[in-house]
Amino acid sequence: MPNIAYVNGEFIPTEYASISINDRGLQFGDAIYEVWAVINGKLLDEEGHFTRLNRSMNELAINNIFNKASLKIIFRELIARNRVKNGIIYLQISRGTAPRDHAFANDLVPNIIITARPKNFSQLEAKAQKGFHIKTTKDNRWGRVDIKTTNLLPNVLAKQNALDNNFDDVWFVDDNNFITEGSAQNAWIVKDKTIITRPLSNEILAGITRQSVLKLIQSLNLKIVERAFSIDELYNCDEAFVTSATSFVTPIIKVNGNNINDGKVGEVVKMLRKEYLSV
Numbered sequence: 001m002p003n004i005a006y007v008n009g010e011f012i013p014t015e016y017a018s019i020s021i022n023d024r025g026l027q028f029g030d031a032i033y034e035v036w037a038v039i040n041g042k043l044l045d046e047e048g049h050f051t052r053l054n055r056s057m058n059e060l061a062i063n064n065i066f067n068k069a070s071l072k073i074i075f076r077e078l079i080a081r082n083r084v085k086n087g088i089i090y091l092q093i094s095r096g097t098a099p100r101d102h103a104f105a106n107d108l109v110p111n112i113i114i115t116a117r118p119k120n121f122s123q124l125e126a127k128a129q130k131g132f133h134i135k136t137t138k139d140n141r142w143g144r145v146d147i148k149t150t151n152l153l154p155n156v157l158a159k160q161n162a163l164d165n166n167f168d169d170v171w172f173v174d175d176n177n178f179i180t181e182g183s184a185q186n187a188w189i190v191k192d193k194t195i196i197t198r199p200l201s202n203e204i205l206a207g208i209t210r211q212s213v214l215k216l217i218q219s220l221n222l223k224i225v226e227r228a229f230s231i232d233e234l235y236n237c238d239e240a241f242v243t244s245a246t247s248f249v250t251p252i253i254k255v256n257g258n259n260i261n262d263g264k265v266g267e268v269v270k271m272l273r274k275e276y277l278s279v
């Protein structure tokens with residue numbers, strides 16, 4: 001299978017692709033990223049992810065020398081070269097290269113890496129049919145998780161700890177015992193036919209899938225409330241689910257060993273997953 005990446009203007013086999021050891025993304029996590037799902041050769045929520053990419057760069061004052069039309073052409077090329085029918089596009093932009101120093105010059109030229117890799121979503125589909133078992137853990141991330149930076153160490157460690165303890169994933173809980181979000185997904189519950197998700201703030205990422213699912217919910221005339229929900233509400237809800245570019249809409253059927261909806265996938269999440277994937 002070909003494995004071609006795009007790095008700083010060049011299409012190059014991944015094994016030969018390289019970046020400076022003085023890249024600020026490497027040294028400081030001074031970088032942002034985006035992930036698009038590719039289904040049947042088409043990018044899901046393509047525009048939304050571009051909008052957030054620009055916002056992330058603005059928030060960190062990374063020089064935005066990139067042009068959406070050119071990036072789209074590169075994506076098409078990578079999809080073709082890597083023969084991706086279904087898969088993931090990953091894009092990472094760091095502030096640039098400079099001898100290590102916390103301070104940075106304003107005119108650094110960013111480093112860009114883009115990869116496209118095939119992914120068999122049928123495995124995820126099989127898991128989604130059964131539903132996920134998650135654990136909860138204290139949210140120990142920094143105060144600007146609304147910016148999609150590559151600083152994901154708390155997410156990485158929390159996810160691995162969940163897997164090591166036979167859970168499928170983890171949800172973060174704030175100091176007041178309210179759920180913030182998942183390791184790499186937004187968090188939702190359903191109670192008495194009302195769908196509930198935390199409102200946007202610096203404490204969660206503004207998920208692009210979340211935005212699309214909100215629109216979907218409105219178009220289906222279902223009841224939605226954007227408010228924080230507590231861990232007790234989670235234990236007592238009718239359904240729970242996550243959304244993200246890599247999980248779409250995926251049900252949660254167990255939290256910290258406690259069943260939700262008697263451990264069965266609920267009707268609302270089943271319908272939302274189907275509708276989301278049919279657009």
Ligand code: PDD
Nearest residue numbers: 035184185186205207208209210244245
């Ligand atoms: N993660 N919250 C966090 C912390 C995330 O990392 C993500 C996405 C989301 C959902 O955002 P979206 O719907 O735009 O994918 C919420 C990506 C998939 C990742 O890190 O691989």
